[in-house]
Amino acid sequence: MKDYYQILGLPPSATAGEIKMAYRKLAHLYHPDKNPSNAYAAAQFNLVKEAYDTLTRADLKAQYLQERWLSQTMGNRMEPAVSTPPQVLQALLHAHQQLIHYDAYRVDKKGLYHTLEALITGSRIDILNQFNEEPVNTEVIRWMTDSIFLLYPEDQLRILEQLKQISAPAGSRDLIEKKEKAIRRMMRFNRYKPFLILGLIILLCIIIAYSL
Structure with a gap:
């Protein structure tokens, strides 16, 4: 949800x-x-005009404040x-600089997913495709x-689905597909991993039994 007050550089x-003074200036x-x-x-x-129109029309402002509160x-x-596209990219780079310092064993994976998802919302993808x-x-x-890389595999795939909506050259689409294939391979491996471990344990037990 857009923060119209932040767009105008004002507190709630x-x-x-x-509001009128800030709008005129911007x-x-x-x-x-x-x-x-x-x-x-x-x-x-x-964007500035959209914020101003919303915050100065009583009906739109009441609806916006209610949605803001619920959110x-x-x-x-x-x-x-x-x-603008550079702003979208800048926000992503800032997030990336932070997450590379996260502890993979302690990070809130679901919280991180929502953070990354917010960086490529439908409105931001529209901006990228528009320009x-x-x-x-x-x-x-x-x-x-x-x-x-720190997300659950299922959430990684959801993010990649979002990226497919961005207009991009073939090389970028190949990158997404390659990433998807790697994630799905890992998911299949993790699915059968317990059976593989159990099989190895049984095999070791048989070897030990025959060696006695």
């Missing part, structure tokens, strides 16, 4: 006057007339303000496939 306690900064042919500025302008009571995090910047999309896929 901001007054109507403060709208002036990102307005298309001041940034011709700048797709990033246009995207940021639309927070359920423990969901507010989605950081992102409007369709091939180098950025390629890097997002590459870094995300590198970042799921």
